[in-house]
Amino acid sequence: xxxxxxxxxxxxxxxxxxxxxxxxxxxxxxxxxxxxxxxxxxxxxxxxxxxxxxxxxxxxxxxxxxxxxxxxxxxxxxxxxxxxxxxxxxxxxxxxxxxxxxxxxxxxxxxxxxxxxxxxxxxxxxxxxxxxxxxxxxxxxxxxxxxx
Numbered sequence: 001x002x003x004x005x006x007x008x009x010x011x012x013x014x015x016x017x018x019x020x021x022x023x024x025x026x027x028x029x030x031x032x033x034x035x036x037x038x039x040x041x042x043x044x045x046x047x048x049x050x051x052x053x054x055x056x057x058x059x060x061x062x063x064x065x066x067x068x069x070x071x072x073x074x075x076x077x078x079x080x081x082x083x084x085x086x087x088x089x090x091x092x093x094x095x096x097x098x099x100x101x102x103x104x105x106x107x108x109x110x111x112x113x114x115x116x117x118x119x120x121x122x123x124x125x126x127x128x129x130x131x132x133x134x135x136x137x138x139x140x141x142x143x144x145x146x147x148x
Contacts, residue, residue, distance in 0.1 A: 005022075005029050006034075018120060019031055030052070064106045066108055068087070068108075086104060096128060097128060
Protein backbone atom coordinates (compact mmCIF):
# COMPACT_ATOMS: atom_id res chain seq x y z
CA UNK A 1 0.00 0.00 0.00
CA UNK A 2 1.17 3.52 -0.82
CA UNK A 3 -0.05 6.63 1.01
CA UNK A 4 0.26 10.31 0.10
CA UNK A 5 0.52 12.41 3.25
CA UNK A 6 0.33 16.14 3.88
CA UNK A 7 -0.47 18.78 6.46
CA UNK A 8 -0.47 22.45 7.14
CA UNK A 9 1.39 23.86 10.15
CA UNK A 10 -1.54 23.03 12.48
CA UNK A 11 -1.29 19.35 11.59
CA UNK A 12 2.49 19.04 11.30
CA UNK A 13 3.10 17.21 14.56
CA UNK A 14 0.32 14.66 14.03
CA UNK A 15 1.33 14.18 10.38
CA UNK A 16 4.86 13.32 11.48
CA UNK A 17 3.51 10.84 14.06
CA UNK A 18 1.32 9.19 11.41
CA UNK A 19 4.25 9.01 9.00
CA UNK A 20 6.34 7.18 11.58
CA UNK A 21 3.46 4.86 12.40
CA UNK A 22 2.86 3.96 8.75
CA UNK A 23 6.57 3.45 8.16
CA UNK A 24 6.69 1.09 11.16
CA UNK A 25 4.00 -1.00 9.42
CA UNK A 26 6.08 -1.06 6.20
CA UNK A 27 3.55 1.12 4.38
CA UNK A 28 5.15 3.33 1.75
CA UNK A 29 4.54 7.02 2.45
CA UNK A 30 5.31 10.12 0.44
CA UNK A 31 5.23 13.32 2.50
CA UNK A 32 4.06 16.40 0.61
CA UNK A 33 4.83 18.64 3.58
CA UNK A 34 4.72 20.97 5.30
CA UNK A 35 8.00 20.39 7.09
CA UNK A 36 8.17 23.39 9.44
CA UNK A 37 5.81 25.21 11.79
CA UNK A 38 5.81 28.24 9.49
CA UNK A 39 2.26 29.07 8.41
CA UNK A 40 1.14 27.43 5.17
CA UNK A 41 -2.29 27.42 3.55
CA UNK A 42 -3.95 23.99 3.64
CA UNK A 43 -5.32 24.20 0.06
CA UNK A 44 -1.70 24.31 -1.14
CA UNK A 45 -1.05 20.97 0.58
CA UNK A 46 -4.39 19.32 -0.26
CA UNK A 47 -3.96 19.87 -4.00
CA UNK A 48 -0.81 17.81 -4.68
CA UNK A 49 -1.87 15.03 -2.31
CA UNK A 50 -5.26 14.72 -3.99
CA UNK A 51 -3.85 14.97 -7.50
CA UNK A 52 -1.37 12.19 -6.77
CA UNK A 53 -4.18 9.92 -5.50
CA UNK A 54 -6.30 10.67 -8.56
CA UNK A 55 -3.29 9.88 -10.77
CA UNK A 56 -3.13 6.48 -9.02
CA UNK A 57 0.40 7.15 -7.76
CA UNK A 58 -0.95 6.35 -4.29
CA UNK A 59 -3.77 4.21 -2.97
CA UNK A 60 -5.04 6.84 -0.51
CA UNK A 61 -4.19 10.21 0.94
CA UNK A 62 -4.12 11.41 4.51
CA UNK A 63 -4.37 15.14 5.18
CA UNK A 64 -4.04 16.91 8.53
CA UNK A 65 -4.78 20.47 9.57
CA UNK A 66 -5.74 21.93 12.94
CA UNK A 67 -9.29 20.56 12.92
CA UNK A 68 -9.29 18.48 9.74
CA UNK A 69 -12.23 20.49 8.47
CA UNK A 70 -10.54 23.15 6.35
CA UNK A 71 -8.27 20.70 4.57
CA UNK A 72 -11.23 18.35 3.92
CA UNK A 73 -13.24 21.20 2.38
CA UNK A 74 -10.29 22.09 0.14
CA UNK A 75 -9.75 18.45 -0.87
CA UNK A 76 -13.42 17.96 -1.72
CA UNK A 77 -13.26 20.81 -4.24
CA UNK A 78 -11.09 18.58 -6.44
CA UNK A 79 -13.13 16.50 -8.86
CA UNK A 80 -12.94 12.81 -8.03
CA UNK A 81 -11.95 13.28 -4.41
CA UNK A 82 -14.10 12.02 -1.58
CA UNK A 83 -12.40 13.32 1.55
CA UNK A 84 -13.78 12.60 5.00
CA UNK A 85 -12.82 14.30 8.25
CA UNK A 86 -12.90 11.61 10.93
CA UNK A 87 -12.37 11.69 14.67
CA UNK A 88 -13.30 8.07 15.46
CA UNK A 89 -12.67 4.63 14.03
CA UNK A 90 -16.32 3.84 13.27
CA UNK A 91 -16.68 6.86 10.99
CA UNK A 92 -13.37 6.07 9.29
CA UNK A 93 -14.47 2.49 8.66
CA UNK A 94 -17.85 3.48 7.23
CA UNK A 95 -16.52 6.29 5.05
CA UNK A 96 -14.45 3.67 3.25
CA UNK A 97 -17.09 0.92 3.11
CA UNK A 98 -20.07 3.16 2.28
CA UNK A 99 -18.62 6.32 0.70
CA UNK A 100 -15.50 4.94 -0.99
CA UNK A 101 -13.53 7.85 0.48
CA UNK A 102 -10.05 8.17 -0.96
CA UNK A 103 -8.72 10.84 1.40
CA UNK A 104 -8.75 10.72 5.21
CA UNK A 105 -8.61 14.08 6.99
CA UNK A 106 -7.66 14.48 10.63
CA UNK A 107 -7.42 17.33 13.13
CA UNK A 108 -3.99 17.71 14.67
CA UNK A 109 -5.39 19.95 17.41
CA UNK A 110 -8.39 17.68 18.00
CA UNK A 111 -7.05 14.14 18.36
CA UNK A 112 -3.84 12.61 19.66
CA UNK A 113 -1.54 10.10 18.01
CA UNK A 114 -3.04 6.98 19.62
CA UNK A 115 -6.54 7.75 18.39
CA UNK A 116 -5.18 8.88 15.02
CA UNK A 117 -3.46 5.50 14.56
CA UNK A 118 -6.73 3.69 15.30
CA UNK A 119 -8.56 5.88 12.79
CA UNK A 120 -5.88 5.35 10.13
CA UNK A 121 -6.03 1.58 10.67
CA UNK A 122 -9.83 1.58 10.40
CA UNK A 123 -9.73 3.66 7.21
CA UNK A 124 -6.96 1.70 5.49
CA UNK A 125 -8.29 -1.67 6.59
CA UNK A 126 -11.71 -1.33 5.03
CA UNK A 127 -12.92 -2.05 1.49
CA UNK A 128 -15.71 -0.31 -0.41
CA UNK A 129 -18.82 -2.50 -0.26
CA UNK A 130 -20.29 -1.39 -3.59
CA UNK A 131 -23.90 -2.47 -4.11
CA UNK A 132 -26.42 0.12 -3.00
CA UNK A 133 -23.54 2.40 -2.05
CA UNK A 134 -22.34 2.48 -5.68
CA UNK A 135 -25.61 4.12 -6.69
CA UNK A 136 -25.02 6.85 -4.12
CA UNK A 137 -21.47 7.42 -5.35
CA UNK A 138 -22.83 7.76 -8.89
CA UNK A 139 -25.23 10.44 -7.64
CA UNK A 140 -22.36 12.25 -5.92
CA UNK A 141 -20.39 12.11 -9.18
CA UNK A 142 -23.34 13.63 -11.05
CA UNK A 143 -23.51 16.45 -8.51
CA UNK A 144 -19.82 17.02 -9.07
CA UNK A 145 -20.36 17.15 -12.85
CA UNK A 146 -23.35 19.46 -13.08
CA UNK A 147 -24.54 20.40 -9.60
CA UNK A 148 -27.70 18.29 -9.94
